Amino acid sequence: MAPIFHKMKYILLNLTVLFLLPFVHLHAEEDDDKLRIIVIGGHPDDAEYKAGGTAVKWAKLGHHVQLVSATNGDVSDRKGTREEVAARRKAEVEACARKLGVSARVLDIPDGELMPDLETRKLFVRVIREWRADIVIGHRASDYHPDHRAVAQLIQDCSFLVTASRFCPDVPALESMPVFLFSSDNFTTPRPFEPDIAVALDEVFNQKLDGLHEIESQVYERRGGTSVAPPAGDEKARRFWLKIRWSGRQRKEAYKYRDLLVELYGEEKGRTVQFAETFELSQYGRQPKPTELRTKLFPFFGAE
Ligand SMILES: [Zn+2]
Numbered sequence: 001m002a003p004i005f006h007k008m009k010y011i012l013l014n015l016t017v018l019f020l021l022p023f024v025h026l027h028a029e030e031d032d033d034k035l036r037i038i039v040i041g042g043h044p045d046d047a048e049y050k051a052g053g054t055a056v057k058w059a060k061l062g063h064h065v066q067l068v069s070a071t072n073g074d075v076s077d078r079k080g081t082r083e084e085v086a087a088r089r090k091a092e093v094e095a096c097a098r099k100l101g102v103s104a105r106v107l108d109i110p111d112g113e114l115m116p117d118l119e120t121r122k123l124f125v126r127v128i129r130e131w132r133a134d135i136v137i138g139h140r141a142s143d144y145h146p147d148h149r150a151v152a153q154l155i156q157d158c159s160f161l162v163t164a165s166r167f168c169p170d171v172p173a174l175e176s177m178p179v180f181l182f183s184s185d186n187f188t189t190p191r192p193f194e195p196d197i198a199v200a201l202d203e204v205f206n207q208k209l210d211g212l213h214e215i216e217s218q219v220y221e222r223r224g225g226t227s228v229a230p231p232a233g234d235e236k237a238r239r240f241w242l243k244i245r246w247s248g249r250q251r252k253e254a255y256k257y258r259d260l261l262v263e264l265y266g267e268e269k270g271r272t273v274q275f276a277e278t279f280e281l282s283q284y285g286r287q288p289k290p291t292e293l294r295t296k297l298f299p300f301f302g303a304e
Helices: 002-030 046-060 082-100 118-130 146-161 205-213 235-256 258-265 267-272 290-297
Strands: 036-041 064-069 103-106 135-138 179-183 197-200 276-285
Touching (some): 036 046, 036 118, 036 146, 046 064, 046 082, 046 179, 046 205, 064 082, 135 146, 146 179, 146 276, 197 258, 205 235, 235 258, 258 267
Parallel strands (some): 036 064, 036 135, 064 103
Antiparallel strands (some): 179 276, 197 276
């Protein structure tokens, strides 16, 4: 009996080690000195649209990015029940995240019902703390969609509380205050978006498109647009159609903030950048010096 027991103990020990290995690895990865970025949007597509290309650039340098949707997107006018639509949209952003090299998280709040209340404030504090974010990006408060406005309000409400250890003590408070930024928009009331950072996407633009291609319910099935997407069976035509649309969109962003691109990248490269994503520093949270913002937090302007 004794040798058999000894053997079983040995097998059990080995199985335990094997089981724990991925966690050991994960822990090591989380403890690296890389940046941890969280982008929070109202719906399963906002973070990907606004910051998907910059996310790829961070990920390529080994930084950790999570794209979060605050609602499950279940009022989207697509086939199926609300539960089915929510499940589909979650699967889409997860597939997109795999293409971008980042992680995705969808909070299970009904679409159109996000409220900047105490319960949701606690949820946002936990989400930001769980990612141990150095950088938090979200919508501005002047936006057409109530869920986007609620995200903006909630992030603002969290910008002090994420470091307050007695608030939501179940998740350890952040030791240092993150830097908060706004993603771009075209709203002008009460004031227009004024970016501090413009990231050139030219080298990663196709990878961003590969990611967006996975969010098919939103990029290809939207009704009422001026241009109808090719059918699902014609993938080549769909990808081409997507590229045309997004080239226009991201080219406009580069054109609009050309001066900032030149300031960040220098005259030669700044003038030739075709596609850009832009971000504005929020007055809430930590205020980095411009050099830190442009070299450490967005480490894209030196070596390109
Ligand atoms: Zn949205």
